Every structure is written in C-alpha cells, then in structure tokens.
Amino acid sequence: MTEQTTVRNTTWDELQVGDEASVERTASAQDFYLFAHVTGNINPANLPGNEGAQPLAPSMWIGSLISAVLGNRLPGPGTLYRVQNLAFHERVHLGEKLIASVRCTQKGEKPLATFETRVTKEGGALVAEGIAEIEAPIETIVADARQLPELILDEHDHFGKLVAIAAQLPPLPTAVVSPDDHNSLGGAVLSARKGLIIPILIGDRVAIEKAAQELGVDISGYRLIEIESHRAAAAKAVELVHSGEARAVMKGNIHSDELLGQVVKKEGGLRGSRxxxxxxxxxxxxxxxxxxxxxxxxxxxxxxxxxxxxxxxxxxxxxxxxxxxxxxxxxxxxxxxxxxxxxxxxxxxxxxxxxxxxxxxxxxxxxxxxxxxxxxxxxxxxxxxxxxxxxxxxxxxxxxxxxxxxxxxxxxxxxxxxxxxxxxAKAPVMLTSRADDDRARLASAALAQLYDYWRRNGRAFEPAEQTVADAAE
Missing domain, CATH: 3.40.718.10 (Isopropylmalate Dehydrogenase)
Structure with missing residues (x-):
C-alpha cells in the first residue's frame, strides 16, 4: 500500500450530513509530557514518573484528538472551530488506545456545520462526547501530509544513576583548587553533601569565603588551605596527592593550563606510566x-x-x-x-x-x-x-x-x-569548565569516585541494587 503523501479537504459544498471520520491514538508518556510543556499544566496526576497511581490522560488532551479529526480528516485542512462542548465519562490511563470520531449532523448557513463528536476506548467504552460547530472550508485545499520533526525528551538520567552508585562508596578526599566563584564552590559543596567527596579547599580565603556567603553555604566544616596564587594552589593540590591527604583533584576557578601544568610536570607532578x-x-x-x-x-x-x-x-x-x-x-x-x-x-x-x-x-x-x-x-x-x-x-x-x-x-x-x-595520572583530576554548573561537577565527582575504586581494586564497583532507583533529585 502506497503511503499517503497529500491530504485533500472536503469543502462545505461537498460535505454531506452523515459524513464521518475517525483517528486512532494510543496514550503515551510523550503525549503527557508534551501536553504539560505546551499548556504549563504540571498536575502530577497526569505526569509519568510520579509516585502513586498510574498517570491519567489530561482531559483536554483527549479533547484535542477531536480537533485532529476535524482538521486533518473531515472536513480537513481549512476547518476552523466555532464551538466545542464535551462531557467526560471515563478516565484514560497511559497505554490505552483511543478512537476519536466525528459525524456531520447538520449544515447551516455557509460555511457553518455541526458535528457529533466522540472519543471511545478500543473496546467501545465511551470516554467523552459533545457537539462541535465549525466553519468548513469553502475552497479545495490539497496539503502535504506533513511529518512533524522529532522532539527530543530528556527521558534518561544516566548521571543520576552514577551519582547514586558512587554515593555508596566512602567519600573521596579531594583537593579543590581555587573554588572562589559560585559554580566551582557550589559544585564542591554539592558533591560533599551527596557524600562523594571530602573537600579540601585551596586558594584565597577571602575570595572563597565571599563565594560561600553569596551561595549561602557554611564551609566552616571543611579544611581550607590559604594560598592566594592559582599556580601555587595547584601545586599544593598535587603535593596533597603525593602525601596521601587527597586522592583526587577538582578544578575550581582556575585556568586548565595552570592546573595541568602542575599535574604533568616531570618533577613532582602526577604523571604515571601512561x-x-x-x-x-x-x-x-x-x-x-x-x-x-x-x-x-x-x-x-x-x-x-x-x-x-x-x-x-x-x-x-x-x-x-x-x-x-x-x-x-x-x-x-x-x-x-x-x-x-x-x-x-x-x-x-x-x-x-x-x-x-x-x-x-x-x-x-x-x-x-x-x-x-x-x-x-x-x-x-x-x-x-x-x-x-x-x-x-x-x-x-x-x-x-x-x-x-x-x-x-x-x-x-x-x-x-x-x-x-x-x-x-596518579589520581583522577576533575577538569570541568569554569562555566560548568553544579550538576556537571557532581557527575565528575561520581566519575572520580568510580575510577578511583577501579584503580585500587582492579574491578568496577558493584552497587546494591536498590540504590539505582534513587537517581539524582
């Protein structure tokens, strides 16, 4: 069967009382998410992924299926609404198949027409019914059967799972170099709160404390080594790795070249065999x-x-x-x-x-x-x-x-x-961009945790099964 590439409407002159058309649609999670985005209606009863009962289809999304029949099938392209009323009789759950149908019951003064409208489940149960009054097209329109562009929804949260797994390991003592701005200090504090790292803050005390004040976070419980120079702060981080006080390094508000210069230097750096x-x-x-x-x-x-x-x-x-x-x-x-x-x-x-x-x-x-x-x-x-x-x-x-x-x-x-x-290197180094947000730094901390475990044990960490269900908040 050849796929239909064009759609021809039915003009008011061609429309006959008794003409009918229908479309079928299965209620999907993407439908519910897109409806929430378009309307701003974030009622948890209609959104997958919330705790509680299976999500219900938004009633006005159900009603919109009728609009699809009138606009695409009968009368088709060029149809405009005047009135639509609906009574809802039964709820629709995710995955249920629906049939939306319309039947012309009356033709008024050109271009007006009245339609009986119904939405039923696949088994025949009545979901919604009502009357539509529309302006039927008065000229023939042959339109392309358009394939809408695919929409990308963020359905996967792989970073959340990594964080949940890494949080089962003991926190990683981490030298945080120059965390004196909102993003770098916020990422370090968030990683500590999630149990991923024990931060050792290295840098200008005044700038770090000012960033903490702007963030509204208490850093009094963290070790802070006061060093004003970024280069010297990076060198101190490398020194802490050598002494065993830190097992990882996190880049803060410092240029990558300054940090890496201390990591890769031949004498006293963190070069390994690779x-x-x-x-x-x-x-x-x-x-x-x-x-x-x-x-x-x-x-x-x-x-x-x-x-x-x-x-x-x-x-x-x-x-x-x-x-x-x-x-x-x-x-x-x-x-x-x-x-x-x-x-x-x-x-x-x-x-x-x-x-x-x-x-x-x-x-x-x-x-x-x-x-x-x-x-x-x-x-x-x-x-x-x-x-x-x-x-x-x-x-x-x-x-x-x-x-x-x-x-x-x-x-x-x-x-x-x-x-x-x-x-x-001899320790994992989190080389995030200075523009990266807290979540990027949190995910990098999870990577450092898991990589450090692999280096020390020669195998990947195997988490308790229940933790992966608690991905990132």
Missing amino acids: RISHTFVMDVPTLDHLLFISDAAINIAPDLLTKVDITQSAIDLAIACGIKEPRVGVLSAVETVNVNIPSTLDAAVLSKMAERGQIQGGIVDGPLAMDNAIDMEAARTKGIASLVAGRAEILVVPNLEAGNMLAKELTFVARAEAAGLVLG
Whole structure:
C-alpha cells in the first residue's frame, strides 16, 4: 500500500450530513509530557514518573484528538472551530488506545456545520462526547501530509544513576583548587553533601569565603588551605596527592593550563606510566547509554602511541562506570582506510592492536565516521558489519579540535550534559569548565569516585541494587 503523501479537504459544498471520520491514538508518556510543556499544566496526576497511581490522560488532551479529526480528516485542512462542548465519562490511563470520531449532523448557513463528536476506548467504552460547530472550508485545499520533526525528551538520567552508585562508596578526599566563584564552590559543596567527596579547599580565603556567603553555604566544616596564587594552589593540590591527604583533584576557578601544568610536570607532578589524557562523559538525551569522548582537552594532535593510551584509558573509565566490555569507535571522516587521511590508518592499527590484545577490555573498530559509529541504520546502509558500528559507547577522535567541537556540539545543540575526568595520572583530576554548573561537577565527582575504586581494586564497583532507583533529585 502506497503511503499517503497529500491530504485533500472536503469543502462545505461537498460535505454531506452523515459524513464521518475517525483517528486512532494510543496514550503515551510523550503525549503527557508534551501536553504539560505546551499548556504549563504540571498536575502530577497526569505526569509519568510520579509516585502513586498510574498517570491519567489530561482531559483536554483527549479533547484535542477531536480537533485532529476535524482538521486533518473531515472536513480537513481549512476547518476552523466555532464551538466545542464535551462531557467526560471515563478516565484514560497511559497505554490505552483511543478512537476519536466525528459525524456531520447538520449544515447551516455557509460555511457553518455541526458535528457529533466522540472519543471511545478500543473496546467501545465511551470516554467523552459533545457537539462541535465549525466553519468548513469553502475552497479545495490539497496539503502535504506533513511529518512533524522529532522532539527530543530528556527521558534518561544516566548521571543520576552514577551519582547514586558512587554515593555508596566512602567519600573521596579531594583537593579543590581555587573554588572562589559560585559554580566551582557550589559544585564542591554539592558533591560533599551527596557524600562523594571530602573537600579540601585551596586558594584565597577571602575570595572563597565571599563565594560561600553569596551561595549561602557554611564551609566552616571543611579544611581550607590559604594560598592566594592559582599556580601555587595547584601545586599544593598535587603535593596533597603525593602525601596521601587527597586522592583526587577538582578544578575550581582556575585556568586548565595552570592546573595541568602542575599535574604533568616531570618533577613532582602526577604523571604515571601512561600518557595523560582527558575523557568527556556525555549524557545524551537520544542515547540509552553514556557516551565517552576522548581526547578533547589535553592532547592536541596525538600520534599513534598516544592514541593507544587514550583508548586504553577511556576503556578503563567506561569499565569503572559499569560497562563490562565497552565498544570503541575510532573516528575519522570516512569509514574506509585512506592513505591520504592519516587518522584512518591510526584507526585501523588501533583496531588490530585491540584484536591482538595490545589494547584490553573493550571491542575496538575503526575507522568509522560519526554517523555509522552511532547510528545502526547508517551502518547498515553502508554495509558495515561490525560489533561496534551503530552502537559505539566510546568515541576516540582524531585530534583535540575534532573532539572539542564534537563534545560542545552535543552539549549546546543536542542538549547533552557533560562531565569529564583526566586519566592516566596518579589520581583522577576533575577538569570541568569554569562555566560548568553544579550538576556537571557532581557527575565528575561520581566519575572520580568510580575510577578511583577501579584503580585500587582492579574491578568496577558493584552497587546494591536498590540504590539505582534513587537517581539524582
């Protein structure tokens, strides 16, 4: 059967008493959420996810189905309402199938017409009924059967689950460098309240206390080391890690270069055996899993050996977050090896190295373009047979520019939330942007908790089952 691409209306002259039409619709959670957004009606009785009984369909949403019949089917495009009255007889629950129908009962003076309107459940139970008086179109209109653009709803809260899991671990002593503004101090305090960290505040006491006063928070219970210089504060944070007083570092209101300069220095820094890299962890509304992107903040133009460390570190973090065998897509502009595009050669080598056990813990494939790394249909269309294509959980980017643009596009265009962690050092470093909100810092603290546990125990933390139900508030 050919899909209908146009809709033709029925003009007033063509309309006959007794003409009827109907549409079917199943009440979905998205319908209820969108109705709440459009109307501002946030009655908890109509919203999924609230405690108590199963949500009921908003009555006026039910009534709007009648409008859809009149505007799309009979008389169709060009129809305008004059009057609609409705009596509601039965409630509708999430998942129930409804049939909205109209029948012309009278034609008045051109262009007026009267319709009997009804909404019933699939089994015939009457939900609503009433009378509609409309202005029928007087000219023929042939309109495109429009496919409305897909709406993205934030249905997943992966960060909330991470925070709930990490909160079961003992709080992580954390050196917070220069938390002297609203965002950085607020994130540290929130992470402490959630039981993720024990903050050691390092920086200008006057500025930190002023930020606390503006936030309305009490920091008297936290250790505060007074150091005015940002560079010296970063050096002190590194020193606390070496002494064992801190097991993680959190970036505050300080430039990343100043903090990283102390982390990566050869003498007295936090370098480990592996090249230091950064991984963004993204909570993307359209994905049912976390997305890891590396490296988008530290290594500008990584060579092959650096990419080996970047890939291995990202796999380790994903495993620490509970992904048993992460799928890694090594990105390039194309999905075939091209000697003129060096990143495709690196991707192919990384894939083979993983196959030979030189990169462990994940399934690595590349080169992959962004579309066929993330979208299964795109991978099928291009005939790519792979355990990774279409379902990558980790994306290894060719260089910092590509990774940074990808992460920020997801954040500002796709409304993804981003957290981040520096890996490969002797302690996890939370390298959040100074513009990041409290939630990004909270999620980064959860990542640090889980990664620290993995480093110390060689396995991912296994939470008590009931905690994941209490995701972020």
